[in-house]
Amino acid sequence: MPTPLLEVNDLWVEFKRPGGIVHAVNGVSFSLQPGESLGIVGESGSGKSVAMLALTGLIARNGKIVRGEALFDGEDLTRLSAHELREIRGRDIGMIFQDPMTSLNPIMRIGKQITEGMLLRNYPPAQAKARATELLRRVGIPNPEQRFNDYPFQFSGGMRQRVMIALALALKPKLIIADEPTTALDVTIQDQVLTLLDELREEIGMALIIITHDFGVATNHCDRISVMYAGELMETARVDQLIARTAHPYSVGLLESTMEIGHGKQPIQPIPGNPPSAMIVHKACPFAPRCRFGTEQCFEQKPPLRRVEAGHLSACHYAEEVMQHVAEQIHS
Ligand SMILES: Nc1ncnc2c1ncn2[C@@H]1O[C@H](COP(=O)(O)OP(=O)(O)O)[C@@H](O)[C@H]1O
Ligand SMILES: [Mg+2]
Incomplete structure (x- = not known):
């Protein structure tokens, strides 16, 4: 073992x-x-x-x-x-909860939330933004460059769950x-969200x-x-x-x-x-x-x-x- x-x-x-x-x-x-x-x-x-x-x-x-x-x-x-x-x-260790709002800050743009941890760990800002956009794309958010600047309430429940997954993945746990x-x-x-988690698990x-x-x-x-x-x-x-x-x-x-x-x-x-x-x-x-x-x-x-x-x-x-x-x- x-x-x-x-x-x-x-x-x-x-x-x-x-x-x-x-x-x-x-x-x-x-x-x-x-x-x-x-x-x-x-x-x-x-x-x-x-x-x-x-x-x-x-x-x-x-x-x-x-x-x-x-x-x-x-x-x-x-x-x-x-x-x-x-x-x-x-x-x-990344955490994902039933209610995305326990992980997401309702008054902060999602792009900022996803890049925050990377910036704290001295990722160059352009690289952090590129990674966040790529993560949003990967979890199935359409038009991630534009959605980057949206707030959590602008997403549906299923999409918020995906944003939370992107956030949990940001630092490659x-x-x-x-x-x-x-x-x-x-x-x-x-089922879509769970299948996404399966795929990400294999990829990463x-x-x-x-x-x-x-x-x-x-x-x-x-x-x-x-x-x-x-x-x-x-x-x-x-x-x-x-x-x-x-x-x-x-x-x-x-x-x-x-x-x-x-x-x-x-x-x-x-x-x-x-x-x-x-x-x-x-x-x-x-x-x-x-x-x-x-x-x-x-x-x-x-x-x-x-x-x-x-x-x-x-x-x-x-x-x-x-x-x-x-x-x-x-x-x-
Ligand atoms: N802060 C708390 N104070 C007292 N009891 C708690 C607290 N948090 C959880 N519990 C109790 O711990 C037990 C296990 O809860 P939990 O782990 O949430 O169950 P679940 O299997 O549904 O996730 C339950 O009896 C719950 O009431
Ligand atoms: Mg529980």
């Missing part, structure tokens, strides 16, 4: 709230190779955004990393100062973290983390997927493994509730029940109360995230049985 670009080990993130402690991320570990794309999937509130934002120093002030390390290019992000993280965010990048867009535009050789509640988005656009539940990782696998040899009941539920790729021929089935409160620290499997495979052991002992085959991890006591069940379903 080559050295990972990002290696997160046992990450824990908490928030202080008047009612107590919110345990948002509980012992998450994963790694990412240069140029690879990883999907982080799970229901709303499962800790996907907090995990990624914590790594880049962007969580709210009432939150903190209480344990863990995150080696990015050999440097532990959890030990860097706010200033150092800000440097890394612009230069090495090694990694883009895209948090529900297309959730607010209609399906056709959603950057790695990509897509955070999404939409299993279909992750299976279509990622090499590997990590499934989160209640702030913990349930399963990590290559997309083909996750679909054909699913090894966690929660992933089975997510697959079954995703129309095109559900196992078997039944209609879409949402997973019964609700995720647990984030105020609880789970001493056993957090998914047990909703799990159709659950036994007494699942309510008593926490299943460790363990290897079930090469490149495939599951945090289920009965991972092998689940894989067997999935195989039988597929062949029935």
Whole structure:
């Protein structure tokens, strides 16, 4: 295995709230190779955004990393100062959010926003402008020379998303973290924007983390997927493994509730029940109360995230049985 670009080990993130402690991320570990794309999937509130934002120093002030390390290019992000993280965010890690307006300044011309970081790093102005125009062209903005001087509100939602991608790419990052990048867009535009990200990833050789509640988005656009539940990782696998040899009941539920790729021929089935409160620290499997495979052991002992085959991890006591069940379903 080559050295990972990002290696997160046992990450824990908490928030202080008047009612107590919110345990948002509980012992998450994963790694990412240069140029690879990883999907982080799970229901709303499962800790996907907090995990990624914590790594880049962007969580709210009432939150903190209480344990863990995150080696990015050999440097532990959890030990860097706010200033150092800000440097890394612009230069090495680009961020894309659901709402472009969280990244774009509404009262600054987009050309100025895209060139700003380059100028700060002493790019000659003409070169910065040429690169910004080229980036706008590359992400599919027609007439980039003219649009360079427009403000964000002069673009449609899909076009604003593209401007934000151009902005995130300006300093040639090694990694883009895209948090529900297309959730607010209609399906056709959603697919265009994600396909654009795929192409750029190949061209530039950057790695990509897509955070999404939409299993279909992750299976279509990622090499590997990590499934989160209640702030913990349930399963990590290559997309083909996750679909054909699913090894966690929660992933089975997510697959079954995703129309095109559900196992078997039944209609879409949402997973019964609700995720647990984030105020609880789970001493056993957090998914047990909703799990159709659950036994007494699942309510008593926490299943460790363990290897079930090469490149495939599951945090289920009965991972092998689940894989067997999935195989039988597929062949029935
Ligand atoms: N600033 C905050 N204060 C308290 N709790 C928070 C804060 N930000 C996020 N949380 C909680 O952390 C948990 C994980 O949230 P998040 O990572 O945003 O979920 P998602 O998987 O939908 O991205 C949720 O329970 C959320 O309410
Ligand atoms: Mg989120």
